[in-house]
Amino acid sequence: MGRLERLLVPVTGDEHSLYALDQILEFAATRKCRVAVLSVVPPYTGDLGSSALADLKRLLRQPSEMALARALEMANARGMDIDCLCEEGEPFEVIVDTARRLKADLIAMGVADRSALGRLVRGNVPLRTIGHSERDVLLVPQGAVLGFRSILLATDGSRYCTYAAVTALQLAREHDADLHVLYVADLTFPDSAEGQLAADMEMEHGRAVVEAIAARAAQEGVRARGHVTQGEAAERILATAKRLGAECLFIASHGKGGLARLLLGSVAEEVVASAHIPVYVAVRDRLRR
Secondary structure (H helix, E strand, O other), X not given: OOOOOEEEEEOOOOHHHHHHHHHHHXXXXXXXXXXXXXXXXXXXXXXXXXXXXXXXXXXXXXXXXXXXXXXXXXXXXXXXXXEEEEEEOOHHHHHHHHHHHHOOOEEEEEEOOHHHHHHOOOOOHHHHHHHHXXXXXXXXXXXXXXXXXXXXXXXXXOHHHHHHHHXXXXXXXXXXXXXXXXXXXXXXXXXXXXXXXXXXXXXXXXXXXXXXHHHHHHHOOOEEEEEEEEXXXXXXXXXXXXXXXXXXXXXXXXXXXXXOOOOOOHXXXXXXXXXXXXXXXXXXXXXXX
C-alpha cells in the first residue's frame, strides 16, 4: 500500500455522512491529502413526460447539491480545496466506479444505524460498496473520533489479512501508533484427544501468526503487541478493541474461505455492524498482483 493521498468521501446530506466528512477533512488536513466529495442522485425509472421528468430530475438533484454545498462550506472553513462531484446512478456502483476513475486510495463513508447495517446486506450502500470495491473502505460511525494512535488489527492468518496487516503497519508507522495484533482461536473441536490436539494446534497457529506480524513491526520500528484469545470472533474483537482503547480497527473483507463478493464474511460483517470506532476494511489483495 502507498500513502493515502487521494480520498473519496460519499455524502448524502444526512448527519452521519457529514460527520464522517468532518472527520476525514480533519485527517486530510494534517496529511495534505486530496479529497473528492461525491453525492449520488438515485436514478428515476418511472414513466413521465419529458417536461415533468426534467422537473423531477431537478428535484432529485437538490439534496445532492445541498450536501455538496455544505461540504464546500466545511472545507472552506478549514482553508481546504476539495473536488465536488454529483453523479446519477445506483449509489454503490457510482461510488466504486468513481473511486476507480479517480484512482482513489481510500473510500471513507459514514455509518448511520449500526444495527441496520448488520441486517441489511444487499440493500446497504456501505456493505455493497465494500463487496464490490477494489479500494479499501473506511467506515466512520457517527460520534466516533478518527485517529490512529492505537490500532487493533484482527487477523486469521489468511492472505487477505496479510494485506490488512501491511496496511495497518504503514499507518502505525506514519502515526507513531501502538499496534495490537489479535488472533481469535476457533476451538470448536470435539471433546476428545484428537479435538484437544486440534485445539492446541489452533492456539499455536494463532501465536505464530501474531508473533510474525509483531516481528515485522519491530523491523519497521513500530511498537506492536500480540494477543491470542478464544471465543466468538466478532465479540472478542470488539471487546478487545474496547479494552485496549483502540482508535481504529483493521479487518480484511474476506477471511478464511473467501465468501461471495457481496458479503464481507460473517465475522467482518458483524464487526462492522457493531463497532463504535472507525473500521478500516482492507479489500484489495495487492500481494497477489
